[in-house]
Amino acid sequence: MVNGGKMTKRHADRIAKALEELIFDGTFANGERLDEVRLAEQFGVSRTPFREALQRLSLSGLVELVPHRGAFVRQPGPVELIEMFEVMAEMEAACGRFAAMRISDEALDDLRAANVRCREAIERGDPDAYYAENERFHQIIYAQSGNAFLAQEAGRLHKRLRPFRRQQLRFRGRMAQSMEEHEAIVEALVSGDAEAAALRLRGHVAVQGEKFHRLMASLRSAAE
Amino acid sequence: MVNGGKMTKRHADRIAKALEELIFDGTFANGERLDEVRLAEQFGVSRTPFREALQRLSLSGLVELVPHRGAFVRQPGPVELIEMFEVMAEMEAACGRFAAMRISDEALDDLRAANVRCREAIERGDPDAYYAENERFHQIIYAQSGNAFLAQEAGRLHKRLRPFRRQQLRFRGRMAQSMEEHEAIVEALVSGDAEAAALRLRGHVAVQGEKFHRLMASLRSAAE
DNA sequence: GTCAAGAATTTTGTATACAAATTTGACTTC
DNA sequence: GAAGTCAAATTTGTATACAAAATTCTTGAC
Known part of the structure; x- marks a missing residue:
């Protein structure tokens, strides 16, 4: 309440x-x-x-x-931002681990539906629509962790990182890759594989490799 | 700053x-x-x-x-408390996963020292001293995650759960068991085994089995 | 010309006064 | 006697006034 x-x-x-x-x-x-x-x-x-x-x-x-x-x-600097993404990745992994055991059939349908709309958004080349559905996708997983406290904390951090996550999607090819990851995540949740769900969500959110450079680049441009 | x-x-x-x-x-x-x-x-x-x-x-x-x-x-009810412990367990697991790769030799020494003092406290049958060193043990791991943001968030939740964690230690045999878990955790950190560290820390903090009943019992007594 | 000390000014922190909203209780009505 | 309504009384939310602290500017000495 x-x-x-x-x-x-x-x-x-x-x-x-x-x-x-x-x-x-x-x-x-x-x-x-x-x-x-x-x-x-x-x-x-x-x-x-x-x-x-x-x-x-x-x-x-x-x-x-x-x-x-x-x-x-107090805008987060590069270091703090990386740290926050690291925590976000762990939180989403935890949500996925729990959700794999607790998610409802209705929620699974909702995830699939969100993914369908995601794919449509990609075909239309509409990053804003993609982002909206992507957001929905993650919120469903938070909620389906079956842990209201975790869902709330994850939501808080998600909100804080929102502008940066959004920026990330604007890079070439990222939407398509993100899409594939979404589908792999749903697959893990469907089969109830907690570890796979956790691993894939962590990888999906984590900022590493090319994503790291892109984040740094977007930070630099934002600073000017 | x-x-x-x-x-x-x-x-x-x-x-x-x-x-x-x-x-x-x-x-x-x-x-x-x-x-x-x-x-x-x-x-x-x-x-x-x-x-x-x-x-x-x-x-x-x-x-x-x-x-x-x-x-x-707004004191947390049983459900919220379980949820918070679940998140605490995941956070400590994350700290452990990172710390396994990032911890310094000095910090490892500090952990061993804290454990020695823990053991002494058990021998003296001094739960307060044990608790103090136990607290120190966990704070070191938070800090050694190498992620200041994570350390801060973990510390926040730890503080919030402090009275309940403390209560848990008063149960018969829990201190000795906790002690063994501490040593297994240090072992994992020493060998740099991230997954083992995460797993053991999660298990150490998680409220399950007998611990669950004990937590419920302490809640009931607190309500009266 | 530079640096330091101190007064003036600005700005935060706290207290009080006022307005708006909710609760409570009395009174009316059925 | 019970329920509804309206008014009085609390209680929260906001504005303003005052106090304390920090910054800035002036002034003077070296």
Whole structure:
């Protein structure tokens, strides 16, 4: 019972979301300080709810809150990014390991359906549609881990890495490869092979080899 | 650069820590509402920093913040607890997998030293000392994963589960068994066997078989 | 010209005051 | 007597005012 989709009209919520977007978008540069008075006024609220929003973002790691100094946006650097992907890979592997034993038939159908739409998106050459279905694919696996806590944590990290994962798909041939990996993952889940599911999901998410260079390249371009 | 041990004198920090303790200790019952005005006064501060503290605790999952209703302490129930231990086991397994390849010789010595002190604690029949060294053992492995992000996440969850892990050690024979598992883990790390390290750490942390019943029993007694 | 010390200014942290929303209780009605 | 409705009273959410800390700018000495 986690305040299911109730439309909260709290200013703090709205601002936290907005700031999150602006940080993801790169509107705010990396070390930039978020001026409380200026931005609060810009959002049309007082400092109190604005600071609440900052508090939350600091716990998500998007801003660093230095005592008596202010809030600074904190984009992950190359090292931290690699680390986060490493953890993401392990989390997805864990989800896959559990899901192999716990997934429902309906969910398997949903995965297959998502993959079909993925393939259609590739044929249309539509990376956005592909990304949307890819997202759905992974969310299903999180949920089917049968572990709500794990699903939540995986979702959190996924959200944080979203812009970077998205970027990765724009590289030539990656969508097709990703597609094949998806199908191998479903196959492992269908046959209930926990280790294979874990291994394939880890490999699917892990940033290694060519993917590593591509990530670094995208980082460099983002920095300019 | 995450504000390393700097002694912050912010009220919000102090109160967040204090509340955390009180919730862990079970001073606050499960669904209990945390009255802002009463508790803020009790802590000798105004509502503003007190609410900041609540915000943080809500993001750690220790309290649920219902809009326009208040803050309610949220002790994990049996299901969530099992789920959290499941994730903890996977995280430690991941730490072990990485550490097997990345651990330093000094850290291996530290692990052996911690184990020696563990054994001494058992001989003295001192569960508190054992727990302290056990904690150290695991923290070393987190750090030696060579992944600061993973180490941080593992540490967070470890902290959250601390009271329950501690309780587990009080059961007859568990310390000795835990000790053996520690040594098997070190052995795997020494030989650089990533899969063995992961497997053994997962098994060490996982709550299954007899441990499950014990956890349930301790929960029941805590509820009364 | 550079560096240091200190005052002025800016900015964060906290307290208080006010507004909005929810809960509670009384009163009415069936 | 029970249920519904409306008003009073809490209680949360937000704005503003004040205090404390840090930064910046000025001023003076070497």
